[in-house]
Amino acid sequence: MPQIxxxxxxxxxxEKINERKSAQRSTMRSAIKKFEKAAANNDPQAQDLxxxxxxxxxxxxxxxLIKQNKxxxxxxxxxxxxx
Numbered sequence: 001m002p003q004i005x006x007x008x009x010x011x012x013x014x015e016k017i018n019e020r021k022s023a024q025r026s027t028m029r030s031a032i033k034k035f036e037k038a039a040a041n042n043d044p045q046a047q048d049l050x051x052x053x054x055x056x057x058x059x060x061x062x063x064x065l066i067k068q069n070k071x072x073x074x075x076x077x078x079x080x081x082x083x
Contacts, residue, residue, distance in 0.1 A: 021063075021065060027056060028056040028057060028059070031052050031053045032074070034053070035052070035078060039081040054075050
């Protein structure tokens, strides 16, 4: 455990940030998995789930969870499954 006041604050901030990012990453992954399951079963809701998944990916990109190229790659892979 750090002894310096600023280092202790940094540990607290890191824990909060890590918790927030973990929750956002989990939400993004869940949206992707829901869409993939629906697309595999030819579910009529697949189109709506596709929109939710791409939105989650874009949110992850804007929040700094994933990089731009990964976001584009993931969205492209989802787009091929919807056709």
